[in-house]
Structures are given as structure tokens and as C-alpha cells.
Amino acid sequence: MYKLLLCWRYLRTRWIALASVISVTLGVATMIVTNAVMAGFSNEMQTRIHGILSDLVFESHSLSGFQDPVWHMEEIKRAAGDQIAGMTPTVAVPAMLSFQVRNQWVTRQVMFIGIDPATHAQVSDFGQYLQHPANRQQLSFDLREGGYDTTDSQSPTETPTRPALEHAGWPHRRMRVERERLWKQRLESQADQAGPTRPVDQQVDAVLAATSEDEPPDDAAAADLPRQNPFQAARPEPQGRTMDPAKEQFTGIVPGIGLASFRNREGIDQFLTLPGDDVKITFPTAGTPPKAVSDTFTIVDFYESKMSEYDSNFVFVPIDALQRMRGMIDPQTGIPSVNSIQIRLKPGADLNEVRDRLRKVFPADLYAIATWRDKQGPLLSAVDMEMAVLNILLFLIIAVAGFGILAIFFMIVVEKTRDIGILKALGATATGIAGIFLGYGLFLGLVGAGAGLALGLGITWNINQIRQAVEWCTGARVFDPSIYYFFQIPTIVNPATISWIIVGAVAIAVGSSVLPAVRAARLHAVEALRHE
Amino acid sequence: MSKPTRSSFGSTMLEARQVRKRYKSGTATLEVLRGVDFELTRGGFTAVVGQSGSGKSTLLHLLGLLDAPDGGEVLLEGRRIDNLPAIERDRLRNTAIGMVFQAYHLLPELTAVENVLTPLLIRHGIWDWFRRRREARREAEELLDRFGLAGRLHHRPRQLSGGEMQRVAIARALITRPQVLLADEPTGNLDEESGAGIIEALGELNRDRGLSIVLVTHDAGIARQARSIVRLTAGRVETVAPAA
Numbered sequence: 001m002y003k004l005l006l007c008w009r010y011l012r013t014r015w016i017a018l019a020s021v022i023s024v025t026l027g028v029a030t031m032i033v034t035n036a037v038m039a040g041f042s043n044e045m046q047t048r049i050h051g052i053l054s055d056l057v058f059e060s061h062s063l064s065g066f067q068d069p070v071w072h073m074e075e076i077k078r079a080a081g082d083q084i085a086g087m088t089p090t091v092a093v094p095a096m097l098s099f100q101v102r103n104q105w106v107t108r109q110v111m112f113i114g115i116d117p118a119t120h121a122q123v124s125d126f127g128q129y130l131q132h133p134a135n136r137q138q139l140s141f142d143l144r145e146g147g148y149d150t151t152d153s154q155s156p157t158e159t160p161t162r163p164a165l166e167h168a169g170w171p172h173r174r175m176r177v178e179r180e181r182l183w184k185q186r187l188e189s190q191a192d193q194a195g196p197t198r199p200v201d202q203q204v205d206a207v208l209a210a211t212s213e214d215e216p217p218d219d220a221a222a223a224d225l226p227r228q229n230p231f232q233a234a235r236p237e238p239q240g241r242t243m244d245p246a247k248e249q250f251t252g253i254v255p256g257i258g259l260a261s262f263r264n265r266e267g268i269d270q271f272l273t274l275p276g277d278d279v280k281i282t283f284p285t286a287g288t289p290p291k292a293v294s295d296t297f298t299i300v301d302f303y304e305s306k307m308s309e310y311d312s313n314f315v316f317v318p319i320d321a322l323q324r325m326r327g328m329i330d331p332q333t334g335i336p337s338v339n340s341i342q343i344r345l346k347p348g349a350d351l352n353e354v355r356d357r358l359r360k361v362f363p364a365d366l367y368a369i370a371t372w373r374d375k376q377g378p379l380l381s382a383v384d385m386e387m388a389v390l391n392i393l394l395f396l397i398i399a400v401a402g403f404g405i406l407a408i409f410f411m412i413v414v415e416k417t418r419d420i421g422i423l424k425a426l427g428a429t430a431t432g433i434a435g436i437f438l439g440y441g442l443f444l445g446l447v448g449a450g451a452g453l454a455l456g457l458g459i460t461w462n463i464n465q466i467r468q469a470v471e472w473c474t475g476a477r478v479f480d481p482s483i484y485y486f487f488q489i490p491t492i493v494n495p496a497t498i499s500w501i502i503v504g505a506v507a508i509a510v511g512s513s514v515l516p517a518v519r520a521a522r523l524h525a526v527e528a529l530r531h532e
Numbered sequence: 533m534s535k536p537t538r539s540s541f542g543s544t545m546l547e548a549r550q551v552r553k554r555y556k557s558g559t560a561t562l563e564v565l566r567g568v569d570f571e572l573t574r575g576g577f578t579a580v581v582g583q584s585g586s587g588k589s590t591l592l593h594l595l596g597l598l599d600a601p602d603g604g605e606v607l608l609e610g611r612r613i614d615n616l617p618a619i620e621r622d623r624l625r626n627t628a629i630g631m632v633f634q635a636y637h638l639l640p641e642l643t644a645v646e647n648v649l650t651p652l653l654i655r656h657g658i659w660d661w662f663r664r665r666r667e668a669r670r671e672a673e674e675l676l677d678r679f680g681l682a683g684r685l686h687h688r689p690r691q692l693s694g695g696e697m698q699r700v701a702i703a704r705a706l707i708t709r710p711q712v713l714l715a716d717e718p719t720g721n722l723d724e725e726s727g728a729g730i731i732e733a734l735g736e737l738n739r740d741r742g743l744s745i746v747l748v749t750h751d752a753g754i755a756r757q758a759r760s761i762v763r764l765t766a767g768r769v770e771t772v773a774p775a776a
Contacts, residue, residue: 005653009641422637425598426651426704427626429619525598529637 003435010412010440017440020408021448023401024505028452029459031394031501032493036460038390039497040490042383048307049379051125052314053372054088055351058358059340060367063093064286065328069338076343079361083349086122089338090115091322095283097259097315101272108259110315112283114322114338117141123344126316128154130254131165131275131302141252141318143276143300145170154306164271173276173298177246250278251321252300258312260302265477275299281315286326286337295325398505402512405444409437409516413523420520421528430521437517438510445509449502456498460491544610545744546572546595546712551604553590564590566767567604572712572746577738579758580748586764588748589716595746596631596714597621608711626655630705634717636697638689638704644696645685648672648703655708668707675703679733695726702733712744713737719754731757 010017058076060066069089077084095112098105117139121127130136131148148165167175261271273279277299284290297317305311319338323329328337345354351371358369373380413420420433459466467478467489479489548570555562564587572578580588593599594606597613606614613624625631638647652668653661661668676685679699689697698718705713715734719727731754737743738759747758755761763770 004658005646006639006641013641418637419639422639423650423654424622425596425625425631425633425637426654427622427624428654429622432654526593529598529633 003432003439006436008443010416010436014412017405017408017412017444018447020401020404021444021451021509023404024398024445024448024509025452025455027394027398027401028449028501028505029456030397031391032453032456032498033459033463034390034394035387035497035501036456036491036493037463037489038383038387039492039494042380042387043492044490045307045383046380048305048310049376050372051128052305052307052310053375054123054342055345055349056343056355056358056369056371057340057375058343058362058367058369061365063284063290063339064288065091065337065339066366067330067337068335069341072341075361076341076358080354080357083345083354084343085346086119086344088116088119088123088342089319089340090120090342091319091326091328091337091339093283093322093326093339095281095315097255097279097281099260099273099277099279106272108312110255110259110281111313112281112322113314113316114319115316116319120342123342126303129303129305131257131304132169135301139254139301141254141300143170143173143249143252143298148275148301152304154304160266160268162269162271164269164274168275170276172274173249174246176276245278249298249300250296251298251317253279253281253297254301254303254316255279255299256311256314257302257304258308259315260299273299275301281317283326286328293325395504398508401448402508405441405509406512406515409441409513410519412440413437413516413520416520417523417528417531420523421525421531424523424525425529433523434517434521437513437520441510441513441517442506444513445506448509449505452505453498453502457493460493463491464488543574544571545574545576545608546570546746547607547610548591548595548601549605549607551591551594551601551606553587553594553599554602564767565594565601568764568767568769570595570762570769572744575738575742575744577735577745577757577759578747579755579761580746580764581750581752581755581761582764582770583750587767588750588764591764592714592716592746592748596629597625598631626651627708628711630708630710630713632698632701632705632713632715632718634720636689636694636701636721638697638700640689643686643688644676644681644692644700645669645672647689647700648675648707650704651708672703672707675706676700679703693726694722695729698722698726698730699733702730706737706743710743712746715745715747717749718747719749719751727754 058072066072073087073089076087091114093112095110096107097110097112098107100106115126121139127136127139130139131153132144133147133149133153134140134144136153146167146169148168150161150163150165152162257269260273261269263269278296279299280294280296282292282294285293303311303314303316320336323336323338329335330337343354345351351373355369355371355374362369423433470478548568550567550569551565552563552567553565555564568587568591570578570580570591580591582588590599594601594614597606601614605612608624608628613621616624638644639650642650649668649672652664652672656664673682673685676682676699679702681696681699681703684692684696684700689700692700698721702713702718713734718730718734722730731747734745734747735757738745745758747755749755760772760774762772
């Protein structure tokens, strides 16, 4: 009983010991915050990756793919049908995307993916990442008559609005066609006679001013333009018949939002091109050797998974169009080929078990079958590794705090030598004396870890406000949302991790009080009593 | 403080037989006790006198099990106690032997009443303590009251005078109802008047309660208050004599 009483009294009178606890507190708080943020990032990343990839990917090694996806899907169903919730064939080829911004052609290297609009949304979260509400319900590669979200549907409150998308769709396309027509007229009339301003020029200026927010009519620049229609290239020659671009579209595509826009320092998305614009894509055919072919497509929506790697790399197109353009349909039988089949499993199904079952059925030299974790394995394990290393390093902070406690406890043992002698004279056992200091260490560990817990959770739950405050104070950007496309720092508080941190911190505090406690227990009663 | 029965009166309470104690400092060895025989009868009051360095405090430490002799035996009621396991010696210190020191040796973090309760706190675990705490506290308060410290229960040692601190220390030694009280120069740090009060209190305990007491002092005047006097010189017993 005296142990408790004395621990309590020492805790109340020895504030220096509490100072040593501050480093325990800080260590615990840092570990909690770091783990929460890392877990948040990791989880966010995994959900994104998993949202993009289906559970299982069944693919061929060759770029030309394998024939007859329907037969393959039936075979897959036969092998593991009880676990499968949905399947969709895809074709993926590397390609180049070109689109025109003002008068310059921008070309990007992309992954050109043919998907089945009817079934693709069944196997991944693809549908949720689109900008038109109707497309999120059921994807259509037909251009919509406006109605694109001007706010980010995935985090409506946290991100700035995107006013540019307000006129996207057919209105944007018609406006563009009208502008092109007027441009052409103006250039032609300028070619006829370079005279005083005619009514048609004023009309052109009026339309330009009305339709262009970020492109004010610049007469000087316009005058420098070469005497050719700059939009000629963007509007390819229709094959066989003339098409009216104001009323018709090319094959629809859905590029990643990162291809079509960039995020400026204020976090506002600036669009280079919008749904309704036409783009050119150059891709290899399925023959050997592959030949590069180009075709024109109309943007019908944007894809925003918030993983910049995917958002600036993926372009989706209807699978039948891609198969036709690449020559993946057998001219005799009409049976198409695909690169891969995306498989979604039923909830609770064992990914690896189904993968192994399929691997037994399909020869490994023809097909690669992998789970989404396998595909992102290096990235996921790198994140796990990072977390482990970081935890070890941070735990060293608490270990350093342990040495602080050790030193201060030795000091207290020396200071309290006489009291220890008194207690021994009154019949306290060696274990009892050791118990005082171990208990004291336990108290300090609990206090330190408790304060650290409170501090850590406080920081974690308010991390975005703290980030804003730091950014406001320093003017520097702490968290750049353009990298991962989320505006908030994601956090996940994992009770198991926190328990481990607390247990570890308390163990270190108790552990570092063992040596001083043993020293106190071994003190000789008479010598201790004589100690001044 | 059970009153000894008539029949047991006069039998040996605490005994040292040919105890020796050496202290080593570096190469030099200091023989503090060179075979000392000492006997305290039940209900006895013996003063141990001698000059500084004569070994009287060391003898008291050996009797109180604070230190172990290098030779000889210490017996309590005829039972050898110096070679008991540490835990047994701790228990005896906590139950059978009360000690009072020259420097009072109170715990500065605790109040007077808590200091008095310390031996009982040591004796009882948390559970036991919560069952007995009221009784124990009442007893401690009564003891302090008897020593005229009723108004000082919740003072810290540094708020008390020397005499008051020593009376708290005696109360602490008595709360365990020991069979024997060992006092090491209890008046050494006190003025004459306070010292006299302490000695008087010890005498009273011996007379009225039959408490066996060993009192170490260098003051011949104080020693005369005891019933018998043992004089130590250079680690040996010089004389044993009844007090005048």
C-alpha cells in the first residue's frame, strides 16, 4: 500500500520526472499521427487502385490478345462460377492522344482501353468516377446535352467548383463549331479584301467575346495567324460523306481528367479541353508487325479516380470500336479478340483461392491471371515497408525518452536514498522498494502515453485545420493536392495500432525504471540511513 | 504493547552473543565490535553508552536487524534471528522491533499521521489496508494525541519542531506494537528540554506498558534514566551496571 501512496506523492512533488515524460508524450503522439496518416493514405490508395482494377485480371501475354472472350468467360464461370459476381472483356493498348489547345497540338502518351459500357461498371468502381450523373448510372459513349457536374461528386464540399464544365457537352460543341465557322468566314473575307472592318467581323468579335472566357479576342495574335484554318486539323475529313459536327459526334471516349486539365496552385482545375471537343488517337493495330493508325474521337466525359497515375494515363473507348479499328475481329467468323477479362468476385470470396483455381485451368504460358493485389504488389509492399521502417524510427524516439527516465530515476534514487533506508528500517522488503520505482515508472508511462494519446488523436482529428493554419502562417504549401487529387489529408485511427503504441511506450517507461529500482532495492539500510 | 505477564518478567527479550562487526574501507579494516555480549530482559530499559566510535550504534543496528554481524548471534526471545532469510528479517523489523533515530528519519512527503501509519502501510497490501484503514488511522491519531501532537496530525515534517518530529517518530515505532524499542541517540538533535521530554516519554512507556527499550546515548545524564547501563569502549563491553 505504501508503494501506491509514495508513488503518488513522488509524482506530485517531482515535476522533473514529468518533464521526462514529455518525450514519451511526443513520441506517442507522433506515432499515432504518423500511423493514422499513413494508414489513411494507404487505404485511400488501395481503395482507388481496387476501384480501378477489378478483383481478378485474366489477360493474355500478347498485345493482340486472345480470341473469343465469350467462350473464355464461360470457361472461367465453369472453373469458379460460384465465386464470380461479374465479368467484362477489355482491350488495352498503348497509344498517343493528341488534342488542340488554342493553336497548339498537345500530345500525350496514354493507355487506350476498350471497355464494354454495359458491363464494365459491374466489375470496378469505374462508373463512380465519371463527371456526368447519368453516366455514373449507366455509361454511354454518346455526348450528353450538358449537365456535367461543376462540383466534384466525390468530395463536393472540399474541392473548388469547376465552372468550365457547365457548358460542356453539346452546347460546347455547337459553340465551337459556330466559332470555327465564323473564323473561317472571317479569314476568307480577309483574304478577299483587307479593308475596313465589315459587319461580319464585328459579328465574329461578338461571338468570340460571348463564347470565350479565357480566350479574349486578341487582334494582334489573330493577325499573326497563318492564313490557313487552324481548326482544319482538329476536324478530320469525314470519310465517304460529310458530317455536321454541330449535330454529330465521332466515337465517344472518356479520357482521364489529368490528361485534359491541370490543377493550379490554388487547387482549381484548369481545363485544356472539354467534353464535346474532338481528339486524335494514334494506336497500334493487332497485326504483326503492328502498324500505327489514327482516328478521331469525341470526348464525352472525364474519368477521375484521384490517382494521378491513372487519371493522366487512361483513355476509355467502346470495346467494339477499338476491336474494329485495330482489326481484332476475325473477318471470316466475326469473332472478336480481347486482351483481358476483368473479373469481380462475390463479397467475401478468397481472391488467391479463385486465382489459383483459374491458373490450374488455363495454361500459364498463354494467360496471366493475377489479383489486383498481385498487380500492385510492389507498390503495396513498398507502402507497408515504409510504415514499418517509420514505426521503428519513431519508436526509437520513445526509447530515447526511456533513457531520460532512466537518468532521472537514478537521480531520484540518489536523492531518496535516506527515505529508502527509512522504509527498510520499518520493514519494507527489497521487492517492495523496487515496486515503488517500478510503479512510479508505470505511472509516468501511463501519464505520458495518455497525454500522447490525447495529443495524437487531437492532431489526427484536426490535421486538416492544422495544415491550413500552418499554410496560413508560413505561406508555404504543406500538402499538395495535385499529387493525389484529394484535398483532405486522409487519416484512419486504428485502435489496434494505438494499443500497441501505448503498450510499447508504457513498457519502455517501466523497463527503464528497472535498473534504478534494482539499485534502490539493493541499497544497504544502514548506509542509506546515514546518507545526507 | 501487550502487557507482559508476571511470570515472563525478567526473562531475556533480546540478546547478542559475541557479535563482531568489521567495516572495510579500501585496504583498511575497522573492527567496530570485537565480540560483544548484550542482554535485554523483558520489560527492561538498558542504556548503551560510550564515546563516538565505540560501536554503540552498530550494536543497535545489529540488534534491529538493519545489518548482519560478521560473527556471533542475535536472539529474540531465545530464537536466533540474524541468520533468517531477508524477508523474515523484514517482517520482524515491521512487527517486533520499533526503531527511533537521532535524525528522526521521517518521510518528508508524508504528513505526521501518514508517517506514523507507514509501518502498517508496509505491512498490509492494498486490499487489507482498505479494510483496516479506519482503525489504523484512529490508532495513529490516538498515539499522536498521547504525545501531545493532536493539532499537528496533518503537518509535514518540515513544519514540525525537532521535539515534535521525534515524538512522531516514536509514535511510528509504537504503532506496530513492538516487543522491543531501539532508540539511537533520540535526543541528540534536541535541546535539553525537548530531550528530557522524550526520555521521560520512553521511561513512561517502559514503566507503564512494560515495553523493553534499548537506548543508545553518549549522555551520561540521560543514561541514568535507564534501569541498567552498558558501557562500550572500542568495540568491547566495559561495564554492565544497574543505573543509579
